[in-house]
Amino acid sequence: MFRHLRTLQQVSRRTLSSTARRQLENKVPHKQKMFQEDNGMPVHLKGGTTDALLYRATMALTVFGCGYVLYALIDAALPKKKD
Amino acid sequence: MAHQAHAYHMVDPSPWPLTGAIAALLMTSGLAIWFHFHSTVLMTLGLILLLLTMYQWWRDIIREGTFQGHHTPPVQKGLRYGMILFITSEVFFFLGFFWAFYHSSLAPTPELGGCWPPTGITPLDPFEVPLLNTAVLLASGVTVTWAHHSIMEGERKQAIQSLTLTILLGLYFTALQATEYYEAPFTIADGVYGSTFFVATGFHGLHVIIGSTFLAVCLLRQVQYHFTSEHHFGFEAAAWYWHFVDVVWLFLYVSIYWWGS
Numbered sequence: 287m288f289r290h291l292r293t294l295q296q297v298s299r300r301t302l303s304s305t306a307r308r309q310l311e312n313k314v315p316h317k318q319k320m321f322q323e324d325n326g327m328p329v330h331l332k333g334g335t336t337d338a339l340l341y342r343a344t345m346a347l348t349v350f351g352c353g354y355v356l357y358a359l360i361d362a363a364l365p366k367k368k369d
Numbered sequence: 370m371a372h373q374a375h376a377y378h379m380v381d382p383s384p385w386p387l388t389g390a391i392a393a394l395l396m397t398s399g400l401a402i403w404f405h406f407h408s409t410v411l412m413t414l415g416l417i418l419l420l421l422t423m424y425q426w427w428r429d430i431i432r433e434g435t436f437q438g439h440h441t442p443p444v445q446k447g448l449r450y451g452m453i454l455f456i457t458s459e460v461f462f463f464l465g466f467f468w469a470f471y472h473s474s475l476a477p478t479p480e481l482g483g484c485w486p487p488t489g490i491t492p493l494d495p496f497e498v499p500l501l502n503t504a505v506l507l508a509s510g511v512t513v514t515w516a517h518h519s520i521m522e523g524e525r526k527q528a529i530q531s532l533t534l535t536i537l538l539g540l541y542f543t544a545l546q547a548t549e550y551y552e553a554p555f556t557i558a559d560g561v562y563g564s565t566f567f568v569a570t571g572f573h574g575l576h577v578i579i580g581s582t583f584l585a586v587c588l589l590r591q592v593q594y595h596f597t598s599e600h601h602f603g604f605e606a607a608a609w610y611w612h613f614v615d616v617v618w619l620f621l622y623v624s625i626y627w628w629g630s
Contacts, residue, residue: 310592310593312593312594313593313594314435314436314593314594314595317432317435317436318435318436318437318438320436321432321436321437322436322437322438328381328382328383329380329381329383329429329432329433329437330381330383330384330385330425330429332432333432340421340425341384341425343421344384344388344418344421344422344425345384345388347414347417347418347421348387348388348391348392348418350414351391351392351394351395351411351414351415351418352391352394354410354411354414355394355395355398355399355411358398358402358411359398362401362402362405362406
């Protein structure tokens with residue numbers, strides 16, 4: 287009997303809160319379909335345009351960073367002439 | 370399309386190990402540049418690159434496991450071994466700091482006054498905020514176990530509630546420790562007492578923040594239906610890490626706060 291009361295409690299809670307919760311539907315099946323599509327894309331780019339943008343930004347910072355660190359360390363290693 | 374005839378995961382080529390390595394280079398060189406030339410540009414660049422790498426690398430692992438199904442039982446076993454080995458390495462990391470503490474405190478030198486705590490140091494009362502901190506972390510160990518059982522039993526709402534409570538307790542611990550740091554009558558520069566206290570508790574605090582972040586990611590994933598009652602290793606890894614953080618605190622509390630006062 288208590289189990290029925292609990293189920294009632296849960297169902298009523300679910301009904302009342304379902305409007306607020308509508309955006310939290312389970313998107314996992316959709317994502318599974320998207321990421322299992324046989325389009326030859328590697329996983330780090332398979333999500334779409336945002337992936338590509340984020341990858342490019344990261345790689346740009348990496349390349350720039352490499353150059354900058356070489357400059358900074360060589361500059362730090364060279365003796366500075368004092369006037 | 371070719372299908373693999375084994376249960377293991379042959380990963381797609383990924384740029385994140387490279388970007389992560391460059392981030393490490395930038396952070397370490399940046400530290401040196403900051404110390405000698407007062408510029409934080411390089412170090413900040415390294416930190417940004419590190420955050421970008423971590424976000425994208427772990428995002429890809431979620432995709433590979435939850436969306437592509439690559440985390441078969443043998444693969445999951447490997448991930449479990451990996452997490453256990455990582456936590457073991459962290460245990461040894463903390464062991465070093467405990468060694469340093471006991472080295473100095475078991476045989477206090479004449480420069481310290483031949484006693485521990487050293488002359489002039491007023492230690493924190495272990496039965497005030499530090500005891501509260503102990504209760505907070507122990508409680509969080511209970512709530513994270515509650516969360517685990519909720520996930521295993523398919524109780525979605527309870528899992529979300531208990532996981533949220535665990536994170537809140539972690540944040541509460543961090544806030545309390547921050548005020549303790551601010552109010553402490555001694556600093557890191559106060560001899561070997563200050564050094565051992567703040568380095569050991571400081572690294573612990575960092576691990577609490579890391580653990581809370583890991584749990585927060587798990588909360589987001591739980592809300593998004595990533596975890597099933599049979600397969601939720603990401604959460605288990607976070608829970609193991611959290612228990613480790615809790616145990617380190619217990620050792621810190623008994624050794625530094627209690628015995629050390």
